[in-house]
Amino acid sequence: MSFNESQSQDIEGATTAIQSQPDSKTRRYDRQLRLWAATGQSALESARVLVIGASATATSILKNLVLPGIGHFTLLDHATVSPADAGNNFFLQGTTSIGRNRAEEAVRLLSELNDNVDACADTRNIADVLASDPSYFLGFSLIITHNLSPVLLTRLADLLWENPSSTPLIPVRSAGFLADFFVQFHTHEIIESHSETSPSLRIDKPFPALLQAARALDFDTMDSTDHGHIPYVYLLVRTLDDWKATHNGLPPQTHADKQNFKSILAAQKRTPDQENFEEAIAQAYRAWTPTVVRPHLVELFNDVTLPSTPFGHLLAALRSFSERPPHVLPLSATLPDMKSDTESYVRLQNLYRAQAAEEREQFRALLPVPLENELVELFVKNAHGVQLLRGARYGALDTAPAKLIMYLDNLTRETATHLALSAWMHSELREHVLTLIPGTELGKKEFSDAFGEIVRAPAADLPNVAAFLGGMVAQESIKMITKQYIPINGYCVVDLVDTWTGVLES
Amino acid sequence: MAPFDLSSPMSRSFHARAILGPKLHDQLPNLKVLIVGAGGIGCELLKNVVLAGFGQITLLDLDTIDLSNLNRQFLFRKKDVKQSKAIVAARTASAFNPNVQIKPIHGDVKDPQFDLAWFKGFDVVLNALDNLDARRHVNKMCMAGNIPLVESGTAGYLGQVQPLLKDRTECFDCIPKPTPKNFPVCTIRSTPTQPIHCIVWAKSYLMPQLFGEDEDSTSELDEAEKQGENAQEVANLRREAQAFKSVRAALRSKDKDTSSSAAKMAFQKVFYHDILNLLSMEDMWRFRDKPVPLDFNLIQSDQFILRGQVTSAIDISADSIPRPANEVRGLDGRPNGSPVGSNGSGPSSSTKSGHGLKDQRSLTLRDNLALFALGTERLAARLTTGKEETILFDKDDDDTLDFVTAAANLRSAAYGIPGKSRWEVKEMAGNIIPAIATTNAIISGLIVLQALHLLREAFDSLRNVHAQFKPSAPLSAVKLSLPNPRCGVCRDAYAFLQCDPSRVTLAEVLEDFDDNLHRTLESLNVTKGKFLSIADEDGELEVITLPSARYRESNHPIDGPPMILPDPLPEPGQRVKSITPRPSTPPSMLPRIQKRPAPDGMDEAQPAKRARIAASSNSSPRTSRRLEEDGLILIDGDESVDEDIVVID
């Protein structure tokens, strides 16, 4: 805060320093920054994305990455623009583009969408690049393919899977109204998962300053205004403390206990509809819901193969932290809104902040290697929702007949559609599916629907399906790049005849 | 890629034809589609509609382009900022396929020129709107004209697409939509308790008082008094309003000395004198925290004392170093030089990183004072140069945003309420909903697919689709519900009333009703584009709604009949008495208006039933509720009528 330094700035000086007008980049990205914040935006701006094939679907995906401002993209395609391309790909210059290279034409139009994005057209044949220059692919942070032939796709997926840097790959397949896509990655670290559950207030395990503050309140001498403004956190902590004193140190256990606990709260009201007590009763579950480390974190802590990345070190420190009493995660400094006067609320907030700051320092001391303050703070703030996802190799599902058979029973239309897409590039659809799951009965309606659609419109890249996929696949790409939110785990299968999506987990 | 490279000589429409089938595909060039809205969804939609092969597209939007649109509205470039969205979008999309005719209209869909006759010129209407009012209006027009409509909306990662067709599906208003929250006037004007109260005050009260039209804003207070608000308090607010005159004059003064001190004058009035004034009403503060009058000079020199704390610049912020509980007195335990900004809410994870997010930082009390002075001076300068006569809040107008941010934060400080950053104020004051390209792409792809189902009359394929951003189920799609039998919009019978509203009298429309009714429709406010509703007061019959429109024949003679009623006249349906089970088969697609003998009710030969006549340009879920909401006026003889709704005896 530069303002603290000089005491006697006059108003002119102050106003020049306060020019808070955001720059044009902030203005351009205003609406998305409200979703993924500067951390997400900065990740996007350093991303290098390779898209293979300049189809309508591929350019739709790219459009949705160029607009929010990825750092760089390369479009790789050696084909020339056909009249059909000209009719369904908005990012070609109509008939003028016919006969020219698809990648070059599309890159020119896509670049116009955002000056901040660095773009490049690569007119080589992917088959040649895979054969002669495999390391080329490792220079990207994300690779997306659309309707790449199975042979080349497998080669590319294997190449990326086997390399330790493991660039994520999103293969997209679409035929008429049907489509599927998959995200291949080894591990995916998420700090900002935007988890919908909020961190614990530790009502059940109050830290000493909180318990002391709750105990110090003298309800009897309070006037009715003050009594009506006691934050429910104090009410719960204090009532629970009293309860434990007469119940062998245990919180309410049975349904009867819990009802009893609520009536103790209700009995302290001075007026029948005193809001802060109503809140305490509504939040009473916090008194008997133990603050514990969530199962997904316990699972991670038990994982002996934590990566030796900063994220891995942070997780290790989190594990050590939670191994000590009271076996919780570092406290969050954020308080929910509650009935209170400003003074009491701020006082309570400061108690939480003080404790959170102290625990953050304890956490920092447990780190095996020192890390940036900003990262530590971000991690601690989001600790209850951090995730380490482990992905699968592309195509693994198609070589697991037992799993396919199970899915075919439970997720019939998704599985049938996925298999039809897998078989599509082979001349005999049904025979190919039978090679994947020998002996399967293909008489189901779901199969005939899916096969029918693929036979009807084998390579048709329908503009509105392309638009839809463009949004869906770009969204998953943004999740992977920003490392925020949980990506779809497995194959996302799409049918826009009947309008549904489904997920086949890998 | 070779096997998929379709390089054989094929027409541009090969793909579309293969998918849609030759029948629908051949119709597309002749189908007339209306897209309402050229924003995030609208741009995507226009592209998709062009690519799908529609040949005659009308694109309507009221807005101009802002820089913050460019992260998703891809038909616009930086050079297009401030131009009409509809016109620029149409120009950009036309370049893709010159054979498609795109007619842009820079206008308001609620404008009377877009009456039912105009709507009926379209085969399908696609909504890409961002406000409830316009959505409801288009819904009503499409229900009245029996035009297929696809409704849509997005908010962040969430989105929805809903195909609507009269008698076949629910309409947009079959399920009531929540109305925006309103705050009691006294909460805003004298007893705020939350940041939003102070923001609303700065945006909707202080801005108009200082920079808006010079009008007596007493009607709001009259209303408050009627509602039983504290009379003393209201009287005080009245005096307060009077005192704005001198500040307004100073802000508009061409005399440099006067104008440069205007900001301070405004500050003194609203943050010092008005608060002192409020404090004089002891009763008001018996159960509330008292506000503290702010001192301009002391804040400026960092010597201001707020709630018992001498707030010289102590170099800590409440965020990093907590203070002992007994020393902290509300917000104001913080020094002037430490942030008043909020913590914990909003994208605070981003406040620490650079990336030019200057407006996300918290502002100190002195920052806010400086910003208030700066904002006021800049706005005053705009008034004195004569370019603008009035300035209202616009979230994309930086001067107004600065002013509102600073004024709201200063008021918050006076009342012990946490402040907000400029970024947060923008969101709260501007009702900003996060918007991204991906969701818009998903939704607009689905809109066209649903529109094609409607046009193919493949009613079984219609779905109400939600993009829900769940990794396990990205979309949820459900079959459509039938109309709500009690809906006041889509259960009405509609009949076209072609007329000259300046000549037609109500009596002529309702020949056999009370013969006093010689008011023209125009004087009853039933003008072009409005609806005339005839309701059965006994509530047994459905409402008949007559959308008033221009003559279909453009050469209707000036002395020709002033109105042309539909032949046959519509019959109101029997009203559903209570919740009845929905029919298991969808109702017939035939228009509900059929010739049949009227057993009772609105038949002309019958003795007059008491009928309610409602003229409205908007709609609401239940007819009875609609009438009540709009306010019923009973007319007695020839007394003047200035409301939209009349009841005839």
Ligand SMILES: [Zn+2]
């Ligand atoms: Zn309805």
